[in-house]
Amino acid sequence: MPTPLGQELRRLRFEKNLRLEDVANGTGITLQYLSMLEKGDRKSVSFEIMADISRFYGVPLDYFAAFIKEEQSQPLSDVEIMLWQSINEKVRDEIYYKKGKSLKAIFAKLFN
Amino acid sequence: MPTPLGQELRRLRFEKNLRLEDVANGTGITLQYLSMLEKGDRKSVSFEIMADISRFYGVPLDYFAAFIKEEQSQPLSDVEIMLWQSINEKVRDEIYYKKGKSLKAIFAKLFN
Numbered sequence: 001m002p003t004p005l006g007q008e009l010r011r012l013r014f015e016k017n018l019r020l021e022d023v024a025n026g027t028g029i030t031l032q033y034l035s036m037l038e039k040g041d042r043k044s045v046s047f048e049i050m051a052d053i054s055r056f057y058g059v060p061l062d063y064f065a066a067f068i069k070e071e072q073s074q075p076l077s078d079v080e081i082m083l084w085q086s087i088n089e090k091v092r093d094e095i096y097y098k099k100g101k102s103l104k105a106i107f108a109k110l111f112n
Numbered sequence: 113m114p115t116p117l118g119q120e121l122r123r124l125r126f127e128k129n130l131r132l133e134d135v136a137n138g139t140g141i142t143l144q145y146l147s148m149l150e151k152g153d154r155k156s157v158s159f160e161i162m163a164d165i166s167r168f169y170g171v172p173l174d175y176f177a178a179f180i181k182e183e184q185s186q187p188l189s190d191v192e193i194m195l196w197q198s199i200n201e202k203v204r205d206e207i208y209y210k211k212g213k214s215l216k217a218i219f220a221k222l223f224n
Contacts, residue, residue, distance in 0.1 A: 047157040051177040061173035062200055065163040080207050087203050088174055095192050 003040035005067040008075055010038045012057050015078065027052045060088045115152035117179040120187055122150045124169050127190065139164045172200045 002010070013023060020038075024031045029049055036042045037049075054061045059081050066074075076084070114122070125135060132150075136143045141161055148154045149161075166173045171193055178186075188196070 045159040047159045047162045047176075048180055050159045051180055054174075054177070060200075061177055062166075062204065064159075065166070065173055066204075068160055068163055076207055084203050084207060087199065088172075091196050091199050092174065092178075095188055095196060 001040055002038070003067075005045065005064060006038045006040040008064070008067050009053065011075055012059065013038075016057075023053075023056065027056045029053070058082070058085050060085050062088075113152055114150070115179075117157065117176060118150045118152040120176070120179050121165065123187055124171065125150075128169075135165075135168065139168045141165070170194070170197050172197050174200075 013020070020031055020034050023029070023034055027034075029052060033042075033049065037045060050061060050064060053059075054064065063076070063081060063084060125132070132143055132146050135141070135146055139146075141164060145154075145161065149157060162173060162176060165171075166176065175188070175193060175196060
């Protein structure tokens with residue numbers, strides 16, 4: 001039976017009109033592993049692999065984590081995922097490269 | 113040899129003055145697994161386990177992902193991690209529960 005995470009990975013792939021082969025080529029993950037992952041045939045998923053998939057699809061890892069806990073497995077729209085990822089990358093850039101406005105300013109903007 | 117991820121997990125734990133036993137009790141992960149993880153004795157780390165650790169420490173999964181790629185393994189300060197996690201949770205709440213200001217408004221604030 002497909003796991004919530006497997007279902008979401010398949011949904012994302014279909015939405016982008018990609019074949020498993022395309023994801024395998026784009027990530028370096030084997031076709032077999034990807035197929036098992038989507039079908040829910042793996043008991044445990046590797047963090048490294050999920051990080052590669054997250055980068056490939058442009059989806060935050062923290063989004064995928066919601067699909068491990070079954071009760072929270074509502075897929076988001078393309079736009080919502082894209083916004084979350086953009087904000088995530090913006091925050092990461094602010095922290096790591098101290099570009100532009102300071103993190104504290106971002107924080108103040110969000111919470112005021 | 114400790115991996116960058118293992119070193120960072122140990123650093124976080126020391127910073128909070130926790131023993132491995134405390135992390136094991138708080139997460140439900142076995143002492144042995146946690147010890148191997150910090151020492152870098154595991155080839156692959158489970159995504160599910162990292163999600164539990166992320167929740168326990170209040171650290172975004174996307175932060176931990178940086179430590180898989182060795183070149184990006186700069187630890188952040190407590191405050192920076194806390195800010196990132198807060199923003200992350202804020203965004204997640206906005207998306208999942210549509211509370212308060214809309215995501216697009218947040219996005220506009222950050223990027224203007």
